[in-house]
Amino acid sequence: MDLLIGFTTILIVIACGAALAHVGVLDASSQRTLGEIAFFVASPALMIVVISEVEISGAAANFGASATALAVSFIAYAAIVRSRWKLDAGSVLIGSLSASYANAGNLGIAVAAFVVGDTTVVVPTLLVQMMVVQPIALMVLDRLTGRGVGAWSTIRRLTTNPLTIASVVGVTLAVTGWELPRVVDSPIRLLSGLAIPAMLMSYGAALRLSPWPGKAGHNGEMLVATTLKMLVMPVVAWLAGMSFGLEGTALLGVVIMAALPTAQNIFLHATRYRTGEDVARETILVTTLCSLPVALLIAVLLG
Secondary structure (H helix, E strand, O other), X not given: OHHHHHHHHHHHHHHHHHHHHHOOOOOHHHHHHHHHHHHHHHHHHHHHHHHHOOOHHHOHHHHHHHHHHHHHHHHHHHHHHHHHOOOOHHHHHHHHHHHHOEOOOOHHHHHHHHHHOOHHHHHHHHHHHHHHHHHHHHHXXXXXXXXXXXXXXXXXXXXXXXXXXXXXXHHHHHHHOOOOOHXXXXXXXXXHHHHHHHHHHHHHHHHHHOOOOOOOOOHHHHHHHHHHHHHHHHHHHHHHHHHOOOOHHHHHHHHHHHOOOEOOXXXXXXXXXXXXXXXXXXXXXXXXXXXXXXXXHHHHHHO
């Protein structure tokens, strides 16, 4: 019953966003604004609250399983696509990210809260992606495209990403045991309550406003990325989690996080560097449509 209530809650809020887009209350611009409010304000606040309450020292197995699932999907996409389509390195990198980089910072928090019942399960996936994978990927893209090459560009990206900053703050609080002053902690917790509904409504509006895939001529690459993201990555996460000794909620959380859709910021990177845009856009849409049924199946099997 809790599982059904959790998914029903998510779907209703997503439907509200889609309905607002359908009647014109939310257009593409306001949908992006709602998503940016969640990204720049509400989600970082929620990350501070969630990560600060995690036992970092006891999450090594979760980190290992999350990193393993991501690495397998990333490498598998690169190997398949390079041998089949002979794409340039930038397109392969964006496609590999599309096949492995989960939407943990947005939809993942909502799924963790309402399906798993524990928002801390999102932390290992989020930290692996935000503090390891994304910085390295951006450095590679900088060098491949000749944009912003150098240490300063890397430092600037790391120090201006709100989720990265919030993750660092949360980890610092978790490791040290420090507590924020109430005058700071209270507004952060208030803002954190905005994160999940804002994410889900923005997500619903984006589904209603997005074009259907299949017309850009990259169906093969998109199919490979989607298959890896929705099928292979959760299976690898389950096998890795079992091998690391995870069980119960911890195992369910790792597998469901692996089954999340591709993160929307991969398309932002593709657009900025003008490489792999079609594959990123279409994979995000298709995996987004597939993610909730897949997550429901996982929750039924492992819950």
